[in-house]
Structure formats: structure tokens, C-alpha cells
Amino acid sequence: MHQILSLELSNRKAYHEYFFEATFIAGMVLAGTEIKSLRAGKASFNDSYCFFDKGELFVKSLHISEYSFGTYNNHEPMQERKLLLNKKELQKLEAKTKEKGYSIIPLKIFLTEKGLFKMEIGLGKGKKIYDKRESIKERETDRDIKRKYGI
Numbered sequence: 001m002h003q004i005l006s007l008e009l010s011n012r013k014a015y016h017e018y019f020f021e022a023t024f025i026a027g028m029v030l031a032g033t034e035i036k037s038l039r040a041g042k043a044s045f046n047d048s049y050c051f052f053d054k055g056e057l058f059v060k061s062l063h064i065s066e067y068s069f070g071t072y073n074n075h076e077p078m079q080e081r082k083l084l085l086n087k088k089e090l091q092k093l094e095a096k097t098k099e100k101g102y103s104i105i106p107l108k109i110f111l112t113e114k115g116l117f118k119m120e121i122g123l124g125k126g127k128k129i130y131d132k133r134e135s136i137k138e139r140e141t142d143r144d145i146k147r148k149y150g151i
Contacts (some may be wrong), residue, residue, distance in 0.1 A: 007111040009038070011045035014105045016132060018124030023042040023107065024093070026057070026119050027084035034064050034081075038117055043109060048082065048102035052094050052123055059106055059117065083119060093123060101125050 032036070037043070042065035050059050058080045085093070096102050108120040127135070145151070 007041065009037065009041060009043050009045075009109045011048070011105070011107050013045070014107055014122065014124070016127075016135065018093045018103070018105055018122070018126055019131070020105075020107075021121045024085060024089055024121050024123075026096065026121055028059075028109075028117050028119050029082040029084065033066070035062050035117065037066065038109065039111075045106055048106050050106065051092040052090075055090065055094070057085060057090060057093065057104070059083055059121075062106060083121065094104060096123055 044063040044065075046061070046063065048059060048061040048063075050057055052058075060080050062081060093104060097104060103124055103126070105122050105124050106119055107122045110118055110120070112118055
């Protein structure tokens with residue numbers, strides 16, 4: 001019997017920094033030691049973002065720690081990794097990122113039932129300071145309501 005791991009690493013800071021219009025699920029091109037590190041939950045989204053190079057989508061500044069039992073074949077922790085989407089999605093995203101203020105931000109890395117790692121990316125527009133204050137205020141009022149009524 002196989003034990004199903006529900007492994008999910010999320011970028012909570014991104015929801016504080018951006019409004020997201022659309023999200024996409026992209027495959028990731030990974031090396032063997034990167035997969036083993038992700039299974040151990042050793043990844044960090046700090047300042048990571050996606051960019052286009054010659055029509056292909058890559059994620060930059062995604063830190064996947066080196067595999068502790070890796071040999072000379074170990075991967076580079078901060079290397080750029082290619083994301084896999086279909087052609088229509090890539091064209092739509094590339095057109096949107098050329099507009100002012102839009103960015104593609106990694107939101108989650110998760111393990112599928114087939115044992116593949118996928119990344120959820122979001123097309124986002126940066127929040128202004130007053131938008132962030134509004135988000136904090138909403139979150140605190142929701143928390144107070146839940147506390148008061150025991151929801």
C-alpha cells in the first residue's frame with residue numbers, strides 16, 4: 001500500500017502583495033535531486049517571479065535547497081526553472097505581462113496524484129499601500145467575528 005502525501009508549499013506573502021486576476025497550473029522541469037528536496041518540503045518563494053525568454057516561461061529566484069544526500073550531481077539551489085504550459089496560455093500570459101503593472105508570481109508548488117510536481121502561478125497586479133491596509137483590516141474583522149461567534 002502506498003501512502004499518499006498531500007504535499008503543498010505555498011507563497012502566502014504573494015496574496016498580501018498582489019491582486020490576482022487569473023491562476024494557471026504549470027508543469028515544472030526539475031532534476032532528480034530537486035524532486036527529493038521538494039518532497040522534503042525544502043523550498044522558499046522569497047522574491048520569486050516568472051519571466052518570458054524566447055516565448056518560454058521560466059521561474060527565477062525560487063530556492064530549492066540542495067539535497068542533503070546528493071553527490072556531485074546535486075542541483076544549483078537558485079537556478080532558473082522552466083515552466084510548462086500550453087501555447088495559448090503562454091501567449092495570453094505574455095500579452096498581459098507587457099501591460100503596465102502585471103507580473104506572474106508563483107503561488108503554490110504541489111504534488112499531483114501521479115507523483116508530479118506542479119506549480120500554480122498567478123497573473124497579478126501589485127497592491128498599493130492603502131490596498132494592503134484594507135486587506136489587513138478585513139482579515140482582522142473576520143477574525144474578530146469568528147472569535148465572537150465561535151465559528
